[in-house]
Amino acid sequence: MKRVFRAASLLQVAHARNVLLTAGIQSELRNQYLAGALGDLPMLETWPQLYVEDADEQVALRALARAAVAPAGESWTCEHCGEVLEPQFTSCWRCGTGAAHEP
């Protein structure tokens, strides 16, 4: 299985899952109820995420990109605390510092 999407909001993940279903791709939703339950895990790892079969990965990523729900661009690093952030974020979830980069 390959992870093709994750987001802090279950709504976003549910939307992405619908996009995949529309494209004919079955996905598996993980971490639906985990957020906040395991304090030792990095926060990103506790986010709800979507997994697809390996063979579906590229098709799934393209479908998500077309639907504009997948991250575009590069991850960036917060210059204040060093957290690595995914490109859809415009500010650091850890310390609130805004992105230095322009999308």
Ligand SMILES: [Zn+2]
């Ligand atoms: Zn930061």
